[in-house]
Amino acid sequence: MKNLFYTLAILTLPILANAQNRAIIAKIVGTVGNELVLLSDVEEQYDLLEKQQGTLPADFRCVIIENLLAEKLLLNQAKLDSIEVTESEVDGELQARIDQILAYMNNDLKQFEDYYGQTVSEVKESFRQDLENQLLVQRMRSKIVSEVTITPAEVKSFFNKIEPDSLPYFNSEVEIGEIVYNPKVNDEEKEIARTKLEEIRGRIVEGGEDFADLAKIYSQDPSSGRLGGDLGMQRRGTFVTEFEATVYNLSKDEISEIVETEFGFHLIQLIDRRGNNIHCRHILIISEITQADLDLAGETLNKVKIQLQKDSISFSRAVKTYSDKNSPSYNNDGDLQNPKTGKTIFETGDLEPEIYFTIDTMEVGEISSPIEFLTTSGDTAYKLIFLKERSAPHKANLQVDYSKIKAAAKEQKTNQIVNNWVFKKIRSTFIEIDLFYHSCGALEKWLPNEERP
Numbered sequence: 001m002k003n004l005f006y007t008l009a010i011l012t013l014p015i016l017a018n019a020q021n022r023a024i025i026a027k028i029v030g031t032v033g034n035e036l037v038l039l040s041d042v043e044e045q046y047d048l049l050e051k052q053q054g055t056l057p058a059d060f061r062c063v064i065i066e067n068l069l070a071e072k073l074l075l076n077q078a079k080l081d082s083i084e085v086t087e088s089e090v091d092g093e094l095q096a097r098i099d100q101i102l103a104y105m106n107n108d109l110k111q112f113e114d115y116y117g118q119t120v121s122e123v124k125e126s127f128r129q130d131l132e133n134q135l136l137v138q139r140m141r142s143k144i145v146s147e148v149t150i151t152p153a154e155v156k157s158f159f160n161k162i163e164p165d166s167l168p169y170f171n172s173e174v175e176i177g178e179i180v181y182n183p184k185v186n187d188e189e190k191e192i193a194r195t196k197l198e199e200i201r202g203r204i205v206e207g208g209e210d211f212a213d214l215a216k217i218y219s220q221d222p223s224s225g226r227l228g229g230d231l232g233m234q235r236r237g238t239f240v241t242e243f244e245a246t247v248y249n250l251s252k253d254e255i256s257e258i259v260e261t262e263f264g265f266h267l268i269q270l271i272d273r274r275g276n277n278i279h280c281r282h283i284l285i286i287s288e289i290t291q292a293d294l295d296l297a298g299e300t301l302n303k304v305k306i307q308l309q310k311d312s313i314s315f316s317r318a319v320k321t322y323s324d325k326n327s328p329s330y331n332n333d334g335d336l337q338n339p340k341t342g343k344t345i346f347e348t349g350d351l352e353p354e355i356y357f358t359i360d361t362m363e364v365g366e367i368s369s370p371i372e373f374l375t376t377s378g379d380t381a382y383k384l385i386f387l388k389e390r391s392a393p394h395k396a397n398l399q400v401d402y403s404k405i406k407a408a409a410k411e412q413k414t415n416q417i418v419n420n421w422v423f424k425k426i427r428s429t430f431i432e433i434d435l436f437y438h439s440c441g442a443l444e445k446w447l448p449n450e451e452r453p
Contacts, residue, residue, distance in 0.1 A: 030069050031432040033076035037068045062440030065433075069446055070422050073429060075133055078140035085135040091235065094124050094131055103376060107223045121232060144421050150410040158409035159398055167396045171347045174359060177334040177386035179304065179318055180327040181370075182379070183297035185287040190260075193287040197258050197265045200283060204267075205255060211269050214283060220264070221284040229269075229281035236276040243268070247280050262326075294372075294380060301370040301382050308367050308386075315386055324381070334386070355385060362387045 030037035045064050050056055057063075098120055105111045109120065116123050200218055203209045212228025219225035239247065242261045250256060250270035259266045264286035272279040304322055307313045313321070319334035329336055335344045348356060358368050368385040375381050391400065398405060423445065431446055438447060 027434075029434040029437060030065060030072070031430070032069055032072035033429050033431075034079070035072035035076045037065065037072055041068055059440065059442070062437065062442040065437060065440065066442045066446070069431070069433075069443075071137055073422055073425055073431075074137045074140045076429065077425065078136040081140070081143070083136055083139050083143070085132055085139065089135060090128060090132050093135065094128065095238075097131075098124060102223075106376070109223050109227070141418060145414045145417055148410065148414050148417060150406060150413060154413070155402070155406045155409045156398065158412065159405050169395050170391070170393065170401065171349065172393050173345050173347055173389075173391045174351070174387065175344050175389040176336045176346065176351075176355065176359065177315055177319070177388055178327075178329050178336055179301070179315075179322055179334060179384040179386075180324040180329065181297055181301050181304075181322055181382045181384075182324050182375075183289050183293045183381065185289060186293055189287045189290060189293075190265075193265050193285045194258055194260075197267055197283065197285045200285075201255065201258065201267050211255065211267075211281065211283070215281060218285065219283040220286045221282065224281065225284075227281075229283050230271075231280055231282065233272070233274070233277050233279045236278075243282075247278055250280075289380065297382050298370045298372070301384055305367050305369065305384055308384075335388075358385050359387050359390075364388070364390050 027039040028036050029039050029042060042061055042064050045068075046056070046061055049060075049064075102109075102112060102120075105115075112123075113119055118126065196218075200214055204211050204214060212230070215225060215229030216227075219229050221229070224231050236244070236248070238244075240261050240263070242259055243266060246256050246259045246266075247268050247270060250268065252270055252272065254270055256266075256268040259268060264284050267283040268280055269282070270278065270280050300322070304313075304318055308315060308318060316333050319330065323330050323334060332344070336346070337344055338346050338350060340350060348359075351359075354371055354373060358371055362368065362385075364387055366387055368387075370382045370384060372380060372382055394400060396405065426446060433443060433446060437443055
């Protein structure tokens with residue numbers, strides 16, 4: 001049972017498999033209550049891990065099957081206990097994962113569709129049930145361990161059981177804050193963009209030209225422009241405030257006046273509305289950022305740096321006043337979050353190169369000069385870096401690394417509780433495993449007593 005949480009870790013990843021690979025072999029290799037483990041599930045995970053880790057042990061499919069059986073056991077019990085996840089929760093998680101994948105692909109919808117062989121909407125629907133099951137499994141596991149706590153004595157005992165030679169060696173680690181500042185477009189460039197979009201609107205409303213045709217020619221939205229500006233059916237809350245306030249007040253086929261948002265100027269047409277879901281298209285014209293705008297942005301952040309150095313403003317207040325509200329750090333008081341761990345501590349080797357070289361000679365508590373960088377959309381922006389903490393390379397110890405050791409001790413305790421729960425639940429749940437896999441040592445506990453080797 002020691003491998004139980006390998007599968008649960010898989011569940012936290014974005015949608016992974018090419019949709020075309022999901023119909024490999026519809027053979028059932030295991031049954032847990034009313035839940036099935038398919039050979040296609042096993043092969044999908046095996047292929048994924050082989051690509052990530054290289055050659056796998058000969059019996060690794062047995063390990064995967066054990067973890068899938070444990071997952072199905074949790075899912076089966078979640079349904080028996082009437083645990084629920086709402087449609088909005090599933091929708092939100094699906095959208096978050098789709099957005100993450102699109103971000104990796106620079107929001108290129110064609111690349112997405114070529115890779116998955118389906119549109120975004122089709123991929124969402126094909127993975128909806130899988131994701132709902134994943135959320136149910138996570139919720140069932142949370143229910144099992146909801147009252148798990150860890151005492152200082154348990155942390156110390158956990159640490160003392162680690163052989164000195166086995167203690168991990170931690171590289172230098174840092175905690176970093178940032179203020180992200182986007183250059184502001186000057187009024188003259190804004191007026192040029194607005195005028196251009198007014199002319200396009202006139203060609204549609206007065207000249208009778210096709211909205212979608214002009215969107216393909218002029219829209220500067222890289223995702224929707226090639227689709228005639230089509231944004232698909234979206235739920236309320238998807239768009240920024242100014243855009244949404246306009247589109248929800250349009251009638252079917254109506255074309256809006258010019259709408260300004262943080263992204264530029266929009267012309268919007270409502271295609272359809274179903275309750276709180278809307279289907280619309282738009283033409284986006286982006287104002288040009290001039291060198292003078294870039295220079296002014298750098299000067300603004302230099303002034304913020306001086307205020308911080310003089311303690312005229314706190315770092316937290318500076319984040320709320322100046323930082324980009326769409327940056328991930330904005331709602332984290334400016335703290336950068338390590339995507340590998342979800343925490344604010346980084347090994348220096350995990351940092352982006354421009355940040356690594358910026359903090360290399362900085363002292364703790366120091367604020368950097370403005371750093372120029374490119375956003376995910378390819379635009380130029382600036383940031384200040386605040387070096388909050390730095391630790392020297394060292395071998396793990398309770399004094400410096402208590403929080404890490406506590407987390408590891410709690411994880412071990414949590415895993416053991418779930419492992420115990422699974423072992424007990426096996427005896428009271430209908431379980432059947434394909435005869436071909438009865439020789440798997442990893443599956444011995446899952447077999448009836450009389451069938452164990």
